[in-house]
Amino acid sequence: MRNYRLIYVTILITFFLCLANQKHFMSKDAHLEEKPAFPNVDGEKIVLSNEEWKKKLSPEVYHIAREKGTERPWSSKYEHSNEIGTYYCAVCGNALFESDTKFESGCGWPSFYKPISKTSVIYAHDKTHGMHRTEVTCGRCGSHLGHVFDDGPPPTGLRYCINGVVLDFEKAKQAEEKYNLDQTKTSEH
Numbered sequence: 019m020r021n022y023r024l025i026y027v028t029i030l031i032t033f034f035l036c037l038a039n040q041k042h043f044m045s046k047d048a049h050l051e052e053k054p055a056f057p058n059v060d061g062e063k064i065v066l067s068n069e070e071w072k073k074k075l076s077p078e079v080y081h082i083a084r085e086k087g088t089e090r091p092w093s094s095k096y097e098h099s100n101e102i103g104t105y106y107c108a109v110c111g112n113a114l115f116e117s118d119t120k121f122e123s124g125c126g127w128p129s130f131y132k133p134i135s136k137t138s139v140i141y142a143h144d145k146t147h148g149m150h151r152t153e154v155t156c157g158r159c160g161s162h163l164g165h166v167f168d169d170g171p172p173p174t175g176l177r178y179c180i181n182g183v184v185l186d187f188e189k190a191k192q193a194e195e196k197y198n199l200d201q202t203k204t205s206e207h
């Protein structure tokens with residue numbers, strides 16, 4: 019009799035353990051579903067529908083980045099900035115331009131003569147507004163950044179005319195401080 023009771027209790031415990039385990043995994047999945055910043059990451063690239071972008075971006079950034087809008091000329095705080103650092107895509111954080119490739123073009127938008135790398139931006143033929151222009155988009159998230167023209171200074175002769183709204187800037191000094199802080203944290207462990 020005692021043996022039966024022992025088997026019964028063991029089965030009961032196993033049953034509850036299984037149930038608890040399943041609940042644990044289920045809550046983990048639910049957590050994963052609500053959390054990720056970019057759920058449809060295709061390798062390095064970020065692919066989201068316009069509806070999803072709309073939820074993530076401010077109306078101003080959404081208009082430029084996803085609807086190929088153009089900010090008012092001479093409205094960007096970055097146009098005349100000559101601080102040393104890196105310009106990133108404000109949508110996805112992809113590094114786009116170094117400050118030492120920035121120049122005063124007088125065109126009303128932040129201008130650069132070279133992107134950080136060949137893959138940091140992607141080009142497309144733009145035939146809108148009765149013009150033939152080369153559109154520049156982010157190499158990682160495909161957001162519209164601006165256009166490139168062939169009237170820039172040496173060494174490339176190019177002028178990347180970029181909307182400041184879709185740029186984020188990090189001063190070299192801040193980046194260095196952050197790096198040093200990370201190093202200190204790592205060495206503490």
Ligand SMILES: [Zn+2]
Binds near residue numbers: 107112157158161
């Ligand atoms: Zn981007």
